Amino acid sequence: METTLKFAETHEWVLDNGDGTITLGISNQAQKFLGDVVFVDLPEIGDETEAGEAFSLVESVKAASDIYSPVTGEVIEINEDLENSPELIxxxxxSAGWIAKIKLSDAAELDDLLSSEDYHEANEDEDQE
Known part of the structure:
Protein backbone atom coordinates (compact mmCIF):
# COMPACT_ATOMS: atom_id res chain seq x y z
CA MET A 1 0.00 0.00 0.00
CA GLU A 2 2.78 2.42 0.87
CA THR A 3 3.89 2.68 -2.77
CA THR A 4 0.49 4.16 -3.73
CA LEU A 5 0.89 6.94 -1.18
CA LYS A 6 2.23 10.42 -1.72
CA PHE A 7 4.18 12.28 0.94
CA ALA A 8 4.71 15.83 2.10
CA GLU A 9 8.20 16.95 3.08
CA THR A 10 6.75 17.45 6.58
CA HIS A 11 6.20 13.64 6.85
CA GLU A 12 2.47 13.38 6.25
CA TRP A 13 1.18 10.74 3.84
CA VAL A 14 -1.75 11.09 1.47
CA LEU A 15 -3.86 8.40 -0.15
CA ASP A 16 -5.90 9.60 -3.14
CA ASN A 17 -9.28 7.91 -2.69
CA GLY A 18 -10.12 8.56 -6.36
CA ASP A 19 -13.34 10.43 -5.58
CA GLY A 20 -12.06 13.94 -4.86
CA THR A 21 -11.09 13.01 -1.31
CA ILE A 22 -7.87 11.96 0.36
CA THR A 23 -7.00 10.07 3.52
CA LEU A 24 -3.98 11.28 5.45
CA GLY A 25 -1.78 10.37 8.36
CA ILE A 26 1.84 10.60 9.40
CA SER A 27 4.64 8.52 7.95
CA ASN A 28 6.25 5.55 9.62
CA GLN A 29 9.40 7.63 9.93
CA ALA A 30 7.50 10.42 11.72
CA GLN A 31 5.89 8.07 14.22
CA LYS A 32 9.30 6.48 14.93
CA PHE A 33 10.78 9.90 15.58
CA LEU A 34 7.92 10.85 17.91
CA GLY A 35 7.97 7.62 19.87
CA ASP A 36 4.92 6.31 21.69
CA VAL A 37 1.93 8.45 20.70
CA VAL A 38 -0.25 9.25 23.73
CA PHE A 39 -2.73 11.80 22.34
CA VAL A 40 -4.05 13.05 19.00
CA ASP A 41 -5.82 16.40 18.76
CA LEU A 42 -8.16 15.61 15.90
CA PRO A 43 -9.64 18.32 13.70
CA GLU A 44 -13.41 18.83 13.62
CA ILE A 45 -15.56 17.61 10.74
CA GLY A 46 -16.21 20.67 8.59
CA ASP A 47 -12.87 22.32 9.42
CA GLU A 48 -11.17 23.93 6.46
CA THR A 49 -7.55 22.96 5.83
CA GLU A 50 -4.97 25.01 4.00
CA ALA A 51 -2.01 23.32 2.31
CA GLY A 52 1.05 23.76 4.49
CA GLU A 53 -0.92 24.86 7.57
CA ALA A 54 -1.18 22.94 10.85
CA PHE A 55 -4.57 21.29 11.36
CA SER A 56 -3.91 18.62 13.98
CA LEU A 57 -1.47 17.80 16.77
CA VAL A 58 0.11 14.53 17.83
CA GLU A 59 1.60 14.22 21.31
CA SER A 60 4.04 11.50 22.27
CA VAL A 61 6.10 10.67 25.31
CA LYS A 62 8.95 12.63 23.67
CA ALA A 63 7.32 15.63 22.00
CA ALA A 64 4.24 17.33 20.62
CA SER A 65 4.22 17.81 16.87
CA ASP A 66 1.93 19.79 14.61
CA ILE A 67 0.46 17.88 11.70
CA TYR A 68 0.35 19.94 8.52
CA SER A 69 -2.24 19.47 5.85
CA PRO A 70 -0.60 18.73 2.51
CA VAL A 71 -3.78 19.86 0.74
CA THR A 72 -6.45 22.54 0.88
CA GLY A 73 -9.97 21.31 1.53
CA GLU A 74 -12.60 20.37 4.08
CA VAL A 75 -12.34 17.70 6.76
CA ILE A 76 -15.14 15.21 6.04
CA GLU A 77 -14.19 12.40 8.39
CA ILE A 78 -11.87 11.87 11.34
CA ASN A 79 -10.46 8.67 12.78
CA GLU A 80 -12.36 8.60 16.08
CA ASP A 81 -10.52 5.39 17.06
CA LEU A 82 -7.49 7.58 17.79
CA GLU A 83 -9.33 9.27 20.67
CA ASN A 84 -9.12 6.10 22.78
CA SER A 85 -6.27 4.36 20.96
CA PRO A 86 -3.69 6.95 19.82
CA GLU A 87 -1.12 4.14 19.69
CA LEU A 88 -2.69 3.06 16.38
CA ILE A 89 -0.42 5.67 14.79
CA SER A 95 -3.90 1.96 7.71
CA ALA A 96 -5.57 1.94 11.15
CA GLY A 97 -3.58 5.03 12.22
CA TRP A 98 -4.96 7.44 9.61
CA ILE A 99 -5.96 10.85 11.00
CA ALA A 100 -8.51 12.47 8.67
CA LYS A 101 -10.24 12.40 5.32
CA ILE A 102 -10.35 15.64 3.38
CA LYS A 103 -12.46 16.73 0.41
CA LEU A 104 -10.00 18.40 -1.95
CA SER A 105 -10.45 21.99 -3.09
CA ASP A 106 -7.80 21.54 -5.77
CA ALA A 107 -6.75 18.04 -6.85
CA ALA A 108 -3.72 19.53 -8.62
CA GLU A 109 -2.11 19.99 -5.19
CA LEU A 110 -1.51 16.23 -5.17
CA ASP A 111 1.02 16.78 -7.97
CA ASP A 112 3.17 18.81 -5.55
CA LEU A 113 3.64 15.86 -3.20
CA LEU A 114 6.51 13.38 -3.27
CA SER A 115 6.18 9.83 -4.53
CA SER A 116 6.91 7.14 -1.96
CA GLU A 117 10.28 6.49 -3.62
CA ASP A 118 11.24 10.18 -3.69
CA TYR A 119 10.17 10.66 -0.07
CA HIS A 120 12.26 7.75 1.16
CA GLU A 121 15.23 8.84 -0.96
CA ALA A 122 15.03 12.37 0.43
CA ASN A 123 14.93 11.02 3.98
CA GLU A 124 17.57 8.29 3.70
CA ASP A 125 19.98 10.19 5.91
CA GLU A 126 17.37 10.56 8.64
CA ASP A 127 16.52 6.86 8.34
CA GLN A 128 20.12 6.02 9.25
CA GLU A 129 20.04 7.96 12.55
Whole structure:
Protein backbone atom coordinates (compact mmCIF):
# COMPACT_ATOMS: atom_id res chain seq x y z
CA MET A 1 0.00 0.00 0.00
CA GLU A 2 2.78 2.42 0.87
CA THR A 3 3.89 2.68 -2.77
CA THR A 4 0.49 4.16 -3.73
CA LEU A 5 0.89 6.94 -1.18
CA LYS A 6 2.23 10.42 -1.72
CA PHE A 7 4.18 12.28 0.94
CA ALA A 8 4.71 15.83 2.10
CA GLU A 9 8.20 16.95 3.08
CA THR A 10 6.75 17.45 6.58
CA HIS A 11 6.20 13.64 6.85
CA GLU A 12 2.47 13.38 6.25
CA TRP A 13 1.18 10.74 3.84
CA VAL A 14 -1.75 11.09 1.47
CA LEU A 15 -3.86 8.40 -0.15
CA ASP A 16 -5.90 9.60 -3.14
CA ASN A 17 -9.28 7.91 -2.69
CA GLY A 18 -10.12 8.56 -6.36
CA ASP A 19 -13.34 10.43 -5.58
CA GLY A 20 -12.06 13.94 -4.86
CA THR A 21 -11.09 13.01 -1.31
CA ILE A 22 -7.87 11.96 0.36
CA THR A 23 -7.00 10.07 3.52
CA LEU A 24 -3.98 11.28 5.45
CA GLY A 25 -1.78 10.37 8.36
CA ILE A 26 1.84 10.60 9.40
CA SER A 27 4.64 8.52 7.95
CA ASN A 28 6.25 5.55 9.62
CA GLN A 29 9.40 7.63 9.93
CA ALA A 30 7.50 10.42 11.72
CA GLN A 31 5.89 8.07 14.22
CA LYS A 32 9.30 6.48 14.93
CA PHE A 33 10.78 9.90 15.58
CA LEU A 34 7.92 10.85 17.91
CA GLY A 35 7.97 7.62 19.87
CA ASP A 36 4.92 6.31 21.69
CA VAL A 37 1.93 8.45 20.70
CA VAL A 38 -0.25 9.25 23.73
CA PHE A 39 -2.73 11.80 22.34
CA VAL A 40 -4.05 13.05 19.00
CA ASP A 41 -5.82 16.40 18.76
CA LEU A 42 -8.16 15.61 15.90
CA PRO A 43 -9.64 18.32 13.70
CA GLU A 44 -13.41 18.83 13.62
CA ILE A 45 -15.56 17.61 10.74
CA GLY A 46 -16.21 20.67 8.59
CA ASP A 47 -12.87 22.32 9.42
CA GLU A 48 -11.17 23.93 6.46
CA THR A 49 -7.55 22.96 5.83
CA GLU A 50 -4.97 25.01 4.00
CA ALA A 51 -2.01 23.32 2.31
CA GLY A 52 1.05 23.76 4.49
CA GLU A 53 -0.92 24.86 7.57
CA ALA A 54 -1.18 22.94 10.85
CA PHE A 55 -4.57 21.29 11.36
CA SER A 56 -3.91 18.62 13.98
CA LEU A 57 -1.47 17.80 16.77
CA VAL A 58 0.11 14.53 17.83
CA GLU A 59 1.60 14.22 21.31
CA SER A 60 4.04 11.50 22.27
CA VAL A 61 6.10 10.67 25.31
CA LYS A 62 8.95 12.63 23.67
CA ALA A 63 7.32 15.63 22.00
CA ALA A 64 4.24 17.33 20.62
CA SER A 65 4.22 17.81 16.87
CA ASP A 66 1.93 19.79 14.61
CA ILE A 67 0.46 17.88 11.70
CA TYR A 68 0.35 19.94 8.52
CA SER A 69 -2.24 19.47 5.85
CA PRO A 70 -0.60 18.73 2.51
CA VAL A 71 -3.78 19.86 0.74
CA THR A 72 -6.45 22.54 0.88
CA GLY A 73 -9.97 21.31 1.53
CA GLU A 74 -12.60 20.37 4.08
CA VAL A 75 -12.34 17.70 6.76
CA ILE A 76 -15.14 15.21 6.04
CA GLU A 77 -14.19 12.40 8.39
CA ILE A 78 -11.87 11.87 11.34
CA ASN A 79 -10.46 8.67 12.78
CA GLU A 80 -12.36 8.60 16.08
CA ASP A 81 -10.52 5.39 17.06
CA LEU A 82 -7.49 7.58 17.79
CA GLU A 83 -9.33 9.27 20.67
CA ASN A 84 -9.12 6.10 22.78
CA SER A 85 -6.27 4.36 20.96
CA PRO A 86 -3.69 6.95 19.82
CA GLU A 87 -1.12 4.14 19.69
CA LEU A 88 -2.69 3.06 16.38
CA ILE A 89 -0.42 5.67 14.79
CA UNK A 90 2.59 3.70 16.05
CA UNK A 91 1.15 0.26 15.34
CA UNK A 92 -0.30 0.91 11.90
CA UNK A 93 0.62 4.36 10.52
CA UNK A 94 -0.56 3.60 6.97
CA SER A 95 -3.90 1.96 7.71
CA ALA A 96 -5.57 1.94 11.15
CA GLY A 97 -3.58 5.03 12.22
CA TRP A 98 -4.96 7.44 9.61
CA ILE A 99 -5.96 10.85 11.00
CA ALA A 100 -8.51 12.47 8.67
CA LYS A 101 -10.24 12.40 5.32
CA ILE A 102 -10.35 15.64 3.38
CA LYS A 103 -12.46 16.73 0.41
CA LEU A 104 -10.00 18.40 -1.95
CA SER A 105 -10.45 21.99 -3.09
CA ASP A 106 -7.80 21.54 -5.77
CA ALA A 107 -6.75 18.04 -6.85
CA ALA A 108 -3.72 19.53 -8.62
CA GLU A 109 -2.11 19.99 -5.19
CA LEU A 110 -1.51 16.23 -5.17
CA ASP A 111 1.02 16.78 -7.97
CA ASP A 112 3.17 18.81 -5.55
CA LEU A 113 3.64 15.86 -3.20
CA LEU A 114 6.51 13.38 -3.27
CA SER A 115 6.18 9.83 -4.53
CA SER A 116 6.91 7.14 -1.96
CA GLU A 117 10.28 6.49 -3.62
CA ASP A 118 11.24 10.18 -3.69
CA TYR A 119 10.17 10.66 -0.07
CA HIS A 120 12.26 7.75 1.16
CA GLU A 121 15.23 8.84 -0.96
CA ALA A 122 15.03 12.37 0.43
CA ASN A 123 14.93 11.02 3.98
CA GLU A 124 17.57 8.29 3.70
CA ASP A 125 19.98 10.19 5.91
CA GLU A 126 17.37 10.56 8.64
CA ASP A 127 16.52 6.86 8.34
CA GLN A 128 20.12 6.02 9.25
CA GLU A 129 20.04 7.96 12.55
Missing amino acids: NESPY
